[in-house]
Amino acid sequence: MTILVTGATGQLGRLVIQSLLERGADPQTIVAGARDVTKAEGLGVRVVHLDYTDPASINAALDGIDSVLLISGSEVGQRTAQHTAVIDAATAAGVSKLVYTSAPKATTSDLVLAPEHKATEEAIAASGLPAVILRNNWYTENYAADVARAAETGVLASGAGDGRVASASRKDYAEAAAVVLLDDGHIGRTYELGGDVAWTYGDLAAAIAEIAGREVEYRRLTSDEQLAALQAAGLDEGTAGFVVALDAGIAGGALADTDGTLARLIGRPTTPLVEGLRAA
Incomplete structure (x- = not known):
């Protein structure tokens, strides 16, 4: 089986590649698709050029491939088309398994990021490909900048209110991807993945305080206050509005659910918040 x-x-x-190797996958059966192959040094596996915006590169990368992990792209607004290009190529190539990293409750969530993931899941379903959907909650590493800023200022400011986030470390999610890539028993499943603990921003402030060795205040902002603060910090209106919408989704509970599925998949507890923040 080639992945x-x-x-x-x-x-x-x-x-993910590291986790596959740690779980005993033969390096010769793993292929790393990269837009810039010069950045792939040290992966320890074969590297091919793969650009989500270049169908020819996708088709070439899929030659001889049995299973595909489609990691969602980072270019918001362009991802549905990019993901669909990979799905179409995988269908044409007759791959036996497609695994996709989606968003929490992608088909029903009001989270501003959800629509592109919903459209991608629908494209996968329409393709008929044997698939596994991994709906990853937030990465703890997303908060590295908040840790640095709050450690300096003593303030964690957000519009997330009392919303909870069931985050886990990237390593946790990567292990889950490796598990389902190596075991065909997961085909047809959609997994809602998150950390074992859903924490509040008050908990996040306390975690940062523990790491920084100083008091950290959690300051709740209204959407208007947060928008003004982000623009004052140099973000353009569109980006600032996007961040405000994300935090509003968190305040509404979009990232709060956790049922232990991720821990069960990887066979261990997920990385605690403070530990994950320290590593980040």
Whole structure:
């Protein structure tokens, strides 16, 4: 069985390849797809050029591939078309398994990021490909900048209110991807994945305080206050509005659910918040 990991030079992709190797996969059966192959040094597996915007590169990368991990792209607004290009090529190539990293409750969520993931899941279903959907909650590493800023200022400011986030470390999600790539018993399943603990931003402030060795205040912002603060910090209106919408989704509970599925898949507890933040 030959496995293609797309986006392999990204932070998640590298960890997936590492997890596959740690779980005994033969390096010769793993192919790393990368838009910039010069960034693939040290992966320890074969590397091919794969650009989500270049169908020819996708078709070439899929030659001889049995299973594909489609790691969702990072270009918001363009991802549905990019993902569909991979799905179409995988269908044409007759791959036996497609695994996709989606978003929590992608087909029903009001989260601003959800629509592109919903459309991708629908394209996968329409393709008829044997598939596994991994609906990853937030990565703890997403908060590395908040840790640095709050450690300096003593303030964690957000519009997330009392919303909870069931985050886990990228390594946790990468291990889950490796598990389902190596075991065909997961085909047809959709997994809602998250950390064992759903924490509040008050908990996040306390975790940062523990790491930084100083008091950290959690300051709740209204959407208007947050928008103004982000624009004052240099973000353009569209990007600032996107961040505000994300936090509004968190406040509404979009990332709060956790049922232990991720821990069961990887066979261990997920990485605790403080530990994950320290590593980040």
